[in-house]
Amino acid sequence: NDNIITTDVVIVGAGPCGLFAVFELGLLDIKAHLVDILPKVGGQCAELYPEKPIYDIPGFPIVTGQGLVDNLVEQIRPFGPTFHLNQMIEALEPIGTADAPRFRVTTDAGTVFETKTVIVAAGGGSFQPKKPPIPGIEAYEGNSVFYAVRKMEAFRGRDILIVGGGDSALDWTLNLQPIARRVTLMHRRDDFRAAPHSVEQMRALVASGQMDMKLGQVTGLKGEGTALQAAICRDSDGQTFEIACNTLLPFFGLTMKLGPIADWGLNLNENLIPADTEKFETSTPGIFAIGDINTYPGKLKLILSGFHEAALAAQKVHRYVYPDKRLTFQYTTSSTSLQKKLGVA
Ligand code: FAD
Numbered sequence: 001n002d003n004i005i006t007t008d009v010v011i012v013g014a015g016p017c018g019l020f021a022v023f024e025l026g027l028l029d030i031k032a033h034l035v036d037i038l039p040k041v042g043g044q045c046a047e048l049y050p051e052k053p054i055y056d057i058p059g060f061p062i063v064t065g066q067g068l069v070d071n072l073v074e075q076i077r078p079f080g081p082t083f084h085l086n087q088m089i090e091a092l093e094p095i096g097t098a099d100a101p102r103f104r105v106t107t108d109a110g111t112v113f114e115t116k117t118v119i120v121a122a123g124g125g126s127f128q129p130k131k132p133p134i135p136g137i138e139a140y141e142g143n144s145v146f147y148a149v150r151k152m153e154a155f156r157g158r159d160i161l162i163v164g165g166g167d168s169a170l171d172w173t174l175n176l177q178p179i180a181r182r183v184t185l186m187h188r189r190d191d192f193r194a195a196p197h198s199v200e201q202m203r204a205l206v207a208s209g210q211m212d213m214k215l216g217q218v219t220g221l222k223g224e225g226t227a228l229q230a231a232i233c234r235d236s237d238g239q240t241f242e243i244a245c246n247t248l249l250p251f252f253g254l255t256m257k258l259g260p261i262a263d264w265g266l267n268l269n270e271n272l273i274p275a276d277t278e279k280f281e282t283s284t285p286g287i288f289a290i291g292d293i294n295t296y297p298g299k300l301k302l303i304l305s306g307f308h309e310a311a312l313a314a315q316k317v318h319r320y321v322y323p324d325k326r327l328t329f330q331y332t333t334s335s336t337s338l339q340k341k342l343g344v345a
Pocket residue numbers: 012013014015016017018035036037038042043044045048049053054055056087088089090121122123124125126127258259260261290291292293301302303304306
């Protein structure tokens with residue numbers, strides 16, 4: 001397969017710890033590819049609390065979740081990491097030996113890597129959409145029901161029912177409205193959590209007859225096989241009505257699930273990956289675990305712990321990537337060789 005990407009390290013998860021690992025690896029001339037199921041980098045900081053202040057990042061008396069992520073992205077820029085977003089790593093199989101480990105890593109979007117090492121920086125697991133409790137919804141998933149929009153073109157000319165009141169529901173309403181045959185937005189009540197500007201734009205489209213907004217909840221689905229024909233809905237007075245549609249996009253927020261990591265043959269302890277504290281290697285040589293996903297005596301689920309873990313893991317990764325090279329300890333302050341890599345010397 002010509003499309004296989006060969007690399008030194010695949011990092012599972014582009015949260016703060018995965019991002020900082022790129023820096024520590026980069027100083028040691030090790031190239032990394034980062035994969036995250038989210039459409040953006042930053043993990044929990046970017047997804048759960050972008051505007052909240054963090055007070056315990058060393059050297060930053062105060063920085064917001066997104067502010068920290070932006071700085072990390074800036075800091076790793078010299079090392080040119082490749083990001084593969086909107087993709088979940090599904091399979092990880094060993095294809096080497098204990099001395100010279102190699103792994104084949106596959107995402108649900110069909111990207112395949114052959115890598116010398118893997119750093120699992122998967123935090124609380126992969127962010128996955130919460131599914132609404134609609135009986136029989138599984139039958140339509142993948143053909144008529146979608147929890148994320150990966151390619152907008154796939155929705156051209158469709159009759160779309162979008163359910164939810166947050167930013168995802170409103171953003172996709174506005175983005176898909178021009179290409180869909182018709183878009184209907186449904187929310188439980190006439191009060192949206194999304195950015196006020198998006199809500200205004202949506203209301204303007206409704207006022208000019210270019211889309212519909214309905215209050216209520218979807219309670220059932222009608223269709224044939226995997227082809228949806230209508231959603232059965234109920235309003236707050238208990239009245240039932242139907243909305244004709246061939247596509248349903250529920251946006252009910254995200255939850256973190258361990259996901260496929262459980263199938264990679266790693267020892268697990270209550271959904272966490274035990275790692276040693278010398279190099280943060282797992283039970284499988286060549287696979288490392290850093291950040292919130294790992295566990296060891298005294299572990300603190302803090303960003304600063306993950307940064308330390310990334311630095312130590314990088315040292316051992318170097319042994320696998322450059323088995324014949326000796327590593328000498330250097331400071332960024334005084335080493336011209338490190339400064340060249342950073343593009344500042
Ligand atoms: P995460 O940030 O969880 O990122 C992991 C990423 O991996 C996710 O984006 C996920 O989608 C992705 N992923 C997982 N599995 C897969 C897969 N199979 N394929 C593709 N992608 C995958 N910490 C502090 O130190 N100080 C604070 O003040 C602080 N405040 C917090 C406030 C809140 C509200 C919350 C929720 C957390 C706070 N934390 C704080 C904790 C901090 O956010 C976490 O310790 C940190 O985000 C962990 O980073 P990480 O890189 O290990 O994982």
